[in-house]
Amino acid sequence: MLCVYIxxxxxxxxxxxxxxxxxTTWNDLENIIVSEFFLLGLSDxxxxxxxxxxxxxxxxxxxxxxxxxxxxxxxxxxxxxTPMYFFLSNLSLADISFISxxxxxxxxxxxxxxxxxxxxxxxxxxxxxxxxxxxxSMLLSVMxxxxxxxxxxxxxxxxxxxxxxxxxFILVSFFVSLLDSQMHNVIVLQLTCFKDIxxxxxxxxxxxxxxxxxxxxxxxxxxSYIIVAISGFLPTSGIFFSYYKILVSILRVPSSSGMxxxxxxxxSHLVVVCLFYGTALGVYLSSAISLSPRKDVAASVVxxxxxxxxxxxxxxxxxxxxxxxxxxxxxxxxSA
Numbered sequence: 001m002l003c004v005y006i007x008x009x010x011x012x013x014x015x016x017x018x019x020x021x022x023x024t025t026w027n028d029l030e031n032i033i034v035s036e037f038f039l040l041g042l043s044d045x046x047x048x049x050x051x052x053x054x055x056x057x058x059x060x061x062x063x064x065x066x067x068x069x070x071x072x073x074x075x076x077x078x079x080x081x082t083p084m085y086f087f088l089s090n091l092s093l094a095d096i097s098f099i100s101x102x103x104x105x106x107x108x109x110x111x112x113x114x115x116x117x118x119x120x121x122x123x124x125x126x127x128x129x130x131x132x133x134x135x136x137s138m139l140l141s142v143m144x145x146x147x148x149x150x151x152x153x154x155x156x157x158x159x160x161x162x163x164x165x166x167x168x169f170i171l172v173s174f175f176v177s178l179l180d181s182q183m184h185n186v187i188v189l190q191l192t193c194f195k196d197i198x199x200x201x202x203x204x205x206x207x208x209x210x211x212x213x214x215x216x217x218x219x220x221x222x223x224s225y226i227i228v229a230i231s232g233f234l235p236t237s238g239i240f241f242s243y244y245k246i247l248v249s250i251l252r253v254p255s256s257s258g259m260x261x262x263x264x265x266x267x268s269h270l271v272v273v274c275l276f277y278g279t280a281l282g283v284y285l286s287s288a289i290s291l292s293p294r295k296d297v298a299a300s301v302v303x304x305x306x307x308x309x310x311x312x313x314x315x316x317x318x319x320x321x322x323x324x325x326x327x328x329x330x331x332x333x334x335s336a
Contacts, residue, residue, distance in 0.1 A: 037122050037197045037204065039115040041106065042297055053110045059309050060103045066312030067092035069326060076332075077325040083146050083161040085322075088315060090170055091139045095308035098132040101125055102203040102304055109202075122204040123185055130181035130206060134231050138173035140273050141235035141242075145169075147266040148242035152249045180231045187223060201297050203304070239273060268315050275310060279303040 042052055074080045074089040105125065109115045117125070149160050184206050195214035199205065246266060279302040316322050 035119050036116050037119065037199050039106075039109065039117055039202055039204075040198055040200050040297075041109065041115055041202045042301070049110050053107055056103050056305065057107055059305055060099060060107070063099050063305075063309040063312075064096055066309070066316075067096045069329070070312050070315065070322065073322060073325040073329045076329050080321060080325050083166050084143070084150070086166055087139060087143045087146060087169075091136065091143070092312065094132050094135040094139060095311055098129070098136060099305060099308045101129045101132065106202040117204065122199075122209070123188060126188065126204040126206050126209065127181045127185045129203065130184050131177050134177035134180045135173060136276065137232065137235040138177060139170075140269070140276060141238040142169045142173060143269050144239040144242035144266075144273070147269060148245050150265065151246050176231070176234075180227060183223075183227050201300060205300070236277065243270070268319055271314050272311055275307055275314070276303065279307055 043049075070092045071089045074085045102125070105117070146161060150157050153160065188206065188209050191210075191213040193214045194212045196212050199208050199212070201208060243266075316326060
């Protein structure tokens with residue numbers, strides 16, 4: 001199966017750069033099946049490739065080890081068997097899966113000097129990327145609700161946030177995220193041809209795949225924006241509502257020490273929320289304003305790589321229970 005793209009009005013073969021006869025109509029182009037895409041990556045400079053490989057491999061290992069340490073600390077310490085840390089361990093698992101969708105492929109591409117990804121592999125990567133990205137967003141909303149119940153209804157906390165309810169929250173978050181990813185997948189599958197196979201990123205960005213369609217993608221873009229609005233609006237509205245209620249409740253506390261104690265229980269989560277949504281919003285705003293695809297790629301690194309890497313540090317440095325649990329886990333591991 002031949003993989004093609006159009007460059008300056010000439011239909012080229014990516015595999016051997018052979019110049020083929022130019023296709024005069026879109027109907028002719030629709031008969032050509034694209035089997036591969038070409039990821040442009042972060043840089044074309046050959047001298048930078050080893051540095052990028054070492055940098056992203058280090059960031060990937062730090063992310064995986066940091067989030068894995070949180071999961072092991074939470075599961076091994078009975079003091080952390082609470083809804084808040086249960087959701088935190090699931091967030092760490094989602095972060096590991098989220099970064100594992102893109103970074104290992106980029107490292108392999110640098111080592112093999114190949115940036116080709118198959119059509120099926122591209123759709124699979126896009127689906128998994130959206131799945132765990134949406135899962136992160138849903139879990140942050142659930143964690144905000146957990147903090148709302150803990151601060152505003154402390155006497156009923158154990159009744160409301162019982163194990164059954166916590167598991168239902170996780171399952172609902174997963175299935176909503178799965179539905180979101182599959183709807184994006186269906187939209188891309190409806191594209192009958194592509195005007196280019198070069199993706200200006202180091203992974204299969206769903207928005208870029210839609211823009212590569214040679215047919216009219218207006219309706220697909222509208223549907224995609226509606227899906228993003230729903231999947232983004234629901235979690236963010238839940239977070240804003242929870243923190244509005246939390247703020248109102250904290251302001252009613254008479255002493256400043258009581259206000260600080262109440263707010264400190266959700267400080268780490270609030271920092272992670274600002275980091276996640278702030279970087280994601282910044283990427284999409286920059287992509288809408290900027291005309292340089294390279295700048296958009298550099299900005300996407302922040303929320304796809306940097307944010308999952310920083311989450312374990314934020315929770316471990318600002319949370320005494322996590323730090324104690326980690327030290328106990330490490331002490332038992334070393335002594336054993």
